[in-house]
Structure formats: C-alpha cells, structure tokens
Amino acid sequence: MLKNLPLFMVPIIVGALIQLIKLLLDLYQKRKRTIQILRAAWGFPSVHSWLSSSITTLMALTQWLHSPEFAISFTFAFLFRYDAMNIRYEAGKHASYINDIRSELQTVLDLDNKYHYLKERLGHTPIEVLGWIIMGVALTVILYDLILRK
Numbered sequence: 001m002l003k004n005l006p007l008f009m010v011p012i013i014v015g016a017l018i019q020l021i022k023l024l025l026d027l028y029q030k031r032k033r034t035i036q037i038l039r040a041a042w043g044f045p046s047v048h049s050w051l052s053s054s055i056t057t058l059m060a061l062t063q064w065l066h067s068p069e070f071a072i073s074f075t076f077a078f079l080f081r082y083d084a085m086n087i088r089y090e091a092g093k094h095a096s097y098i099n100d101i102r103s104e105l106q107t108v109l110d111l112d113n114k115y116h117y118l119k120e121r122l123g124h125t126p127i128e129v130l131g132w133i134i135m136g137v138a139l140t141v142i143l144y145d146l147i148l149r150k
Contacts, residue, residue, distance in 0.1 A: 007062070010147060011054040014139045018050045021135075049084060049129065052077035053136025061144050081129050089123030096120045 056077045059070040095118035102117065124132075 007058060007148070010058060010140055010143045011051055013143055013147075014050055014054045014136060017139055018132075018135065048080050049077075049124075049132040050136040050139075052080045053133050054140040057137045057140040058144065061141070062148075081133075084124040085126055085129050087123070089125070092120050092122035095122070 052073070056070070056073040059067065059073045063069045099117045099120065
C-alpha cells in the first residue's frame with residue numbers, strides 16, 4: 001500500500017482542487033460565501049465524477065488501455081456519468097413536478113407551509129458531465145506528471 005501512496009494521492013489532490021474550484025465558482029456566481037456547496041450533489045463540477053475520471057485516467061497512464069484495471073474503472077466511470085445525466089436528472093424533474101403540485105394544493109386547500117419541498121437539482125447536464133471529464137483528466141495528467149514522474 002505504501003508504495004502506491006503517490007497513486008492514491010493524485011485523486012485526493014484532484015478532489016481537493018475541484019472542491020476549491022467549486023467553492024470559488026459559487027462565490028463568484030452568488031457573491032456570497034456558502035460552505036454548503038462543498039457537500040452539494042449537483043452543479044459543476046461533480047465530486048463522484050472527478051473521482052471516476054481521475055481513477056480511469058490513472059489506470060490509462062499506469063496500466064494502459066488494454067488492462068483489466070482500466071476496463072473496470074472505465075465501466076464504473078461510465079455508470080457514474082449515466083446515473084448523473086439520466087437517472088438523477090430525471091428524479092430532479094419529478095421532484096419539481098411534485099413540488100408544483102404540493103404548492104398548488106397548499107394554495108387551494110389553504111394549508112400551512114409546514115412541509116419541506118423536495119430537492120430539485122439532483123443530476124447533471126451533459127455539458128457539466130463533459131466539464132468534469134475534461135477537468136478530472138487534465139488535473140490528473142498534470143499531477144501524475146508532477147508527483148509520479150519525478
């Protein structure tokens with residue numbers, strides 16, 4: 001395990017950098033500090049997607065494209081992206097419809113507002129997915145070059 005420590009460090013450093021970028025983008029867009037963005041499951045970039053992109057890139061760089069390790073990591077990265085773009089994105093649309101119905105019912109039936117609305121922003125758009133792929137791959141290649149190819 002210790003001989004692979006630099007290999008483990010690359011995705012961790014990439015993750016820290018991406019979280020910092022996420023925080024800076026949020027600060028720029030909202031003009032206020034919100035630490036909640038660090039644990040948010042939406043937006044650009046995505047934490048689980050940078051990890052899958054970073055690990056897949058590392059497998060391509062260290063084990064080459066024909067290795068079983070690369071095939072496994074690529075498959076899981078593909079599944080993460082499919083989940084983010086399709087399943088979670090559609091679940092967010094469903095939450096939006098449910099929130100609209102709940103809002104109309106509260107107005108019509110004059111209910112108090114004690115119910116919490118469902119979170120609508122769950123998934124990612126294809127542009128966001130492409131963004132994390134590019135960002136995760138680029139940062140991984142740069143860090144791999146700096147850390148592992150001394």
